[in-house]
Structures are given as C-alpha cells and as structure tokens.
Amino acid sequence: MENTLYYGDNLDILRKHVHDDSVDLIYLDPPFNSKANYNILYKEISGEFSDAQITAFEDTWHWGDNAEATFKEIIDTAPAEVVKMMTAFRSFIGNNDMMAYLTMMCIRLIELRRVLKDTGSIYLHCDPTASHYLKILMDAIFGVKHFQNEIIWCYKRYTAKSNRFQHLHDILLFYSKEYNKIFNPLLEDYSEQSGKMDSHYKQDENGKWFRWQKRVGQEPYKVYLSEGVRMGDWWQLPIINASAKERLGYPTQKPEHLLERIIKASSKEGDIILDPFCGCGTTVTTAQKLNRNWIGIDITHLAINIIKLRLKGMFGIEPKKDYKVIGEPEDLTSAVALASQNRYQFQWWATSLIEAKPYGDRKKGKDTGIDGFIFFMDKGHEVKNCIVSVKSGNVQPKDIRDLIGVLSRENADIGVFITLHEPSRDMIKDAVSAGYYRSQLSGKDYPKIQILTIEELLKGIKPKIPNQISPFKKATPSEGIQFDLVDTVE
Numbered sequence: 001m002e003n004t005l006y007y008g009d010n011l012d013i014l015r016k017h018v019h020d021d022s023v024d025l026i027y028l029d030p031p032f033n034s035k036a037n038y039n040i041l042y043k044e045i046s047g048e049f050s051d052a053q054i055t056a057f058e059d060t061w062h063w064g065d066n067a068e069a070t071f072k073e074i075i076d077t078a079p080a081e082v083v084k085m086m087t088a089f090r091s092f093i094g095n096n097d098m099m100a101y102l103t104m105m106c107i108r109l110i111e112l113r114r115v116l117k118d119t120g121s122i123y124l125h126c127d128p129t130a131s132h133y134l135k136i137l138m139d140a141i142f143g144v145k146h147f148q149n150e151i152i153w154c155y156k157r158y159t160a161k162s163n164r165f166q167h168l169h170d171i172l173l174f175y176s177k178e179y180n181k182i183f184n185p186l187l188e189d190y191s192e193q194s195g196k197m198d199s200h201y202k203q204d205e206n207g208k209w210f211r212w213q214k215r216v217g218q219e220p221y222k223v224y225l226s227e228g229v230r231m232g233d234w235w236q237l238p239i240i241n242a243s244a245k246e247r248l249g250y251p252t253q254k255p256e257h258l259l260e261r262i263i264k265a266s267s268k269e270g271d272i273i274l275d276p277f278c279g280c281g282t283t284v285t286t287a288q289k290l291n292r293n294w295i296g297i298d299i300t301h302l303a304i305n306i307i308k309l310r311l312k313g314m315f316g317i318e319p320k321k322d323y324k325v326i327g328e329p330e331d332l333t334s335a336v337a338l339a340s341q342n343r344y345q346f347q348w349w350a351t352s353l354i355e356a357k358p359y360g361d362r363k364k365g366k367d368t369g370i371d372g373f374i375f376f377m378d379k380g381h382e383v384k385n386c387i388v389s390v391k392s393g394n395v396q397p398k399d400i401r402d403l404i405g406v407l408s409r410e411n412a413d414i415g416v417f418i419t420l421h422e423p424s425r426d427m428i429k430d431a432v433s434a435g436y437y438r439s440q441l442s443g444k445d446y447p448k449i450q451i452l453t454i455e456e457l458l459k460g461i462k463p464k465i466p467n468q469i470s471p472f473k474k475a476t477p478s479e480g481i482q483f484d485l486v487d488t489v490e
Helices: 012-016 065-077 078-091 098-116 131-142 254-267 281-290 301-316 330-339 344-350 397-410 425-433 452-460
Strands: 003-007 023-028 036-044 049-060 116-126 147-154 169-176 209-215 219-224 233-235 271-277 293-296 324-326 372-378 382-391 414-419 437-438 446-447 449-453 487-488
Touching: 003 012, 003 301, 012 293, 023 098, 023 254, 065 078, 065 098, 078 131, 098 116, 098 131, 116 131, 131 147, 131 169, 131 209, 169 452, 219 344, 254 281, 271 281, 281 293, 281 301, 293 301, 301 344, 301 425, 330 344, 330 452, 344 382, 372 414, 382 397, 397 414, 397 425, 414 452, 425 449, 449 452
Parallel strands: 003 293, 003 324, 023 116, 023 271, 147 233, 271 293, 382 414, 414 449
Antiparallel strands: 036 049, 036 487, 116 169, 147 169, 209 219, 372 382, 437 446
C-alpha cells in the first residue's frame, strides 16, 4: 500500500478509493458543530504577528437540500438499527443545524465501518457539543457490544471568567469492529506513591525493581515489579502551547503524544492508519514516525499544502516521489477547473507549487496584492523577502506594475507573478524593466519581477530565488516541526 494524501470530500474519497476491510485503525477529529470560523494567523519572518488571516474551514452546518438528500440516502440504504436511530434523532431534534451535523457524520461513519478490517478499531475525537449524540450514533453503527472505552483527555490551559466550570477535557470514543481487535496494552510509569518507593523493593544490577518473597519450606526468591501501570481511560496530556516545537498554528491541531498513544495501542508496524479529517496532518506524520502506512483526507488545499511541507521537514519525503497526492490539479485543464470553482483554493494550491507560505485576509476579502511569501538568505545571514502574487483570471500590464508597487511598499526584493494565462508582451516588458536583484552572497543577478505560468510550474520550472529559506524548520521525527504560525478562533 502506498501512502496517500487525498484532496476532496472524504465521503466521495472513501467510496471511490478506499476498499472494504482495508484499514487497520481510524482516527477522526471532525468539526464539532461549534459554529465557529477557524482561522490561521501568521507571524512575519521577524516574529511580529500579522493581521492577515486565512480561514481554514467553517465549522458550521445547516439543514438544507444536501442534508435532506443525505438523510434520505441513510433511510434507503443503512442498516435497520441506524435508520431507527436517525429517525428518532430527527423526531427529537428537528430539522436544525445539529441534525444536519449528525446526518453528515452518520453517512461517513457508515463508510468508515465498511473500510475497517475486522481486527480494526476507530477513535472518534469529540467535545461536549455533540459527544452525547455521537456516542449513541456510534452504538447504532458499530454496535453497543463493540464499545471499548470513553477516553477522557485532560489538559491545562488559560481559563477565562465564566459562570460555569471551565472546559478542560476532550472525549475519545473507542470502538472496535469485531471482538478480535488489535490491542497493545500501554504502560505508564509508577508514581512516587507506588511500590517503587516501598522500602521492601530494591533494584538489581539492571535497574529492575524487585522484592524478596519467601514461602514456607522454600528459599527466598525475587519477585519483580512489572515495567509500569496499565494505562487507564483518563489521559492527562498537555495541549500544544505557544512555544511547542510541533506547533503549526493550524486550528484544532492535536499533540503528537496523543496520536502516538492511539496508534501504538491499536496497531502494529506496517498497518494502515486512516484520518478522514486530517487537517494539518498530525495523524499522518505520527503514523510515518511509527512505521505505519497512512491515508489522509482533507477538503482544503491549505491543509494538503501544510502536510506536504510538514512531511518534507520531518522526514525529507516529497509528493509523487515518496507518496501519492490525489485530487490536486495535474494539468492545465484541471487547474482551470479549480480556479473556476474556488479562487482561494486555487491560490493555496498554486503557492504550494513553489513552496511559498500562503498569505492573505480570506475572511474580509481584503486584497493586499500578496498571496504568498518566499524568504531567502543573503550576505551576513540577512533575511530577504520575495512576494508571490497569484492571478487566476485575465491578466494585464497593470498587474505587473501593481506588483512592483507592492515590492516597494513592503520593502521586498523579488516578486513572483503566477498566472493561469499567458502573459502579454507588455507584461513581460514591464517585468524586465524592473531590473535585477544582485545577491551579495553569490554575486549573481536575479530578475526582480519573475512571471511564471501554471503550465510552466506543472512542468517543474521554479522561480530563480537565491538561498531560499524553507517556511518550516528542519526537525528530527521525535522533535516535530515548528511553523511560524499561531492559531486563533473567532
């Protein structure tokens, strides 16, 4: 099985690309119906916070034609137990946002059960917004008898004034498909109050703890303490703080240690791990680190872009060479189709072709003339800026002159203009007239304004940038990776 990233609706991807009984472990952290817009707020290379935000996704669901059609499909095709439960939900909840959310989740959970092996398990990550409904839904789809644990993940964080107790935990619903699931008991270290501190216990030459046991008529013999305490269903793990090396700034990012526990407990090396809402890719990178195979699915090119950068930064692996990426444009025709569907998705994808850090206020629709940044190093380790501008519509000389103006305004050194359509002669003339940037480190000249078409980028042509700095820091798999991003929720 080749590791694969999929761009698209996970329901379609599951039905078209993932076979029955083919996955060993599923972890999903779906939106919680919190009715929030999740944004990524960038830091500049200087460390200053930027005002520019990109909306990663909207955690909002509404009852409408799509929800009604999906509900009808469930009634027509789902097992009787599921139909009864969904009908009862609708009678109790009504046609509202929560019912739309549960309908969306139900049809996907049915598909996830289909692709799971008989020895497989599923961990559904949720919070109190919908966890009570989701547990009943999981009972109907996977069976009450296959419920294993309700795991409580506790954490500490900054708390605000409130007229209720602070919310400081998430819930993970652990179900198996059948009885013969893979499960590897995990051990925690003993506490200071445990037997290790008992005066009766000593350490042998290998550092293992033991005590002497004596029975009537026998010589004393050693009784060794086990390596640790079997892990329970109450996990206290820190959230990703602002200084954590693995912090990406992606909304809803979960810590690697959380995924490590799940993957180690319910899979073995070489197994296939699936995350149908993979976001910034913590499941994918943790599976890679633990020598598992993986499938990641997400509905934004922003997420796919971040995962590709993260995999390269942590493991030095690249798309097409070391793993597959399905759903991204492969030719000019599909690029044109993406641009016509969603210009922001097109811009995220286009910037990923040159490993540029995406930029822009997607929420307010503000056009700063900047769609991405590339940073490069020059003499004296001075960091320089290259501004990236992406255009999916008709282009004209004014666009080049505008980019020259943005370079002056931002005190940038090079500008890359990515266009879906061929540039005119006047555009090329204006770009050449902007002159060159002389690298003090190499002594070479680089065009100050560079025009690249999507067709050229798809052929592997890259902008001419001296000593380009990656938007991520190199890291060992155990350390994780740090992006210059922070997250906000509005």
